[in-house]
Amino acid sequence: MYNSEEEFLKHYDSSNFEKLSMTTDILIFSISDSPTNNYRKLNEKLFSVLLVKRDTYPFKDKWCLPGGFIKIDEDLEDAPKRILANETNIHDIYLEQLYTFGAVNRDPRMRIVSTSYMALIDKNRLSDKLNSNASWFNINVMEDEKEISVYLENGTEEIKFKIKKTLKEKTTDRYKFEVIENDKLAFDHPLVIVSGIERLKNKIGYTDIVFNMMPEYFTLGELQQVYEIILGKKLLDPAFRRIISDKVVKTDKKQTGGGHRPSYLFKYKQ
Amino acid sequence: MYNSEEEFLKHYDSSNFEKLSMTTDILIFSISDSPTNNYRKLNEKLFSVLLVKRDTYPFKDKWCLPGGFIKIDEDLEDAPKRILANETNIHDIYLEQLYTFGAVNRDPRMRIVSTSYMALIDKNRLSDKLNSNASWFNINVMEDEKEISVYLENGTEEIKFKIKKTLKEKTTDRYKFEVIENDKLAFDHPLVIVSGIERLKNKIGYTDIVFNMMPEYFTLGELQQVYEIILGKKLLDPAFRRIISDKVVKTDKKQTGGGHRPSYLFKYKQ
């Protein structure tokens, strides 16, 4: 029919195949401090995610992940970058593709496939002015063999959802996730959040990913707390320090002011 | 403007946002046997991928991964299942989403975003009739810090390509892959193949994924060979047997006929 690639392309009819819209959802994770009333105690570290309150349909007044439509002339990975730049003032953020969600009915408007990305930032580097409808929610996860319960709160509002886990294959650790309780989050965003948490939990063990959420200077106690909230379990000090020791550099700065021995400040060793 | 979700949806104009087509590409991996001329020696195990020769434009006469367009009323993950069912006769195959490739110019026809999946099968369970334009290619990978060179061959044809690795972030093991040599593979499929190999290499260590490529009965020597070709390095027998021992069950069957001590056949312990 055609004699060359050029000729074929010249006559190509782009309506040959069905078309759909694509969006991207971005999980922006960070670490928060919750001050304690005891002058001796350390501030408790909290793990948090940025959510946006929807002011338009669909899912009006529900919370969702920052995101938006992919433009026809924009690389897939440029979409989350563009949206992040609008949402925050940080560039050169850690950004990683998570998963592409494509159930037929995941969006009530029409067929929309969404590729989710996970971003890790140090909140303190953000300009103070967040978009007025955006808010950081602290994350609390309870997980057992069958279910994952997630509790999010931002001081004034609470969001709870629950996900059922069923083993997909006997040969892997992979689960099929199914939302069984959710009334405040839009779309399939509970699934996205859970996938991101799982990914982070996994990667914290064999990468230096966590330093994207840390400030330039930090104590080993703080760093350990961050590991502990993400992994959801306590770690032993000597073991933690052994493992982390070749990833950090000790500075001569100290952090004083707590009612206890001051600790040295460390930096990430690039 | 609207007073309810229903009302909004009733008036929703689905042409509000730009639309594009989506495809899926499937990396089907399996294990092959290459017989040796020495009656004593074991057949060498080879790692292989299924490719299809294109008989239409674009990329006419080049090789590519099996794949196709996503239907508008089909869940994303159902597309690779449908295509696999056409390409092979196996159901209940191991299938896992790999990555979504969405560079603007990845397809010369128009904007197409593609979600790739990785499937692992035991070739021996396939019906003998493969699609006439499909062929298994044995995989050979050479990797160093900067480049990945892949050599594929199916007995009559050879495909070589080379990919440049550059570290994306200092905090992870993540690389940016860039194709620097490729003349026989269509689209960005060299990237897909390399991503799949990396994923498999990684997952073989902490999952039982490899058993999806094994026959029902196998010797530990064969299993070890499969690990070795995927990891690209020799393993020590006692260490391998220690690790694998709680994943397999010894049967009372033996494999005889090689010019050496017969070995017991094992099964995967579910």
Added chain:
DNA sequence: CTAATAGTGTCTATTAGACAGTATGTT
């Protein structure tokens, strides 16, 4: 007998887990 693989025993090195102890700031 020989070549080739199958399979095991054991020593050593490395890493992870556990606990106890010392150090030092603020109130």
Added chain:
DNA sequence: AACATACTGTCTAATAGACACTATTAG
């Protein structure tokens, strides 16, 4: 002084790496 955290030493348990050895078959 008391509390809370910072930091280290050391013992033990578990795991990984290495090598040597024995076993068994077809030709």
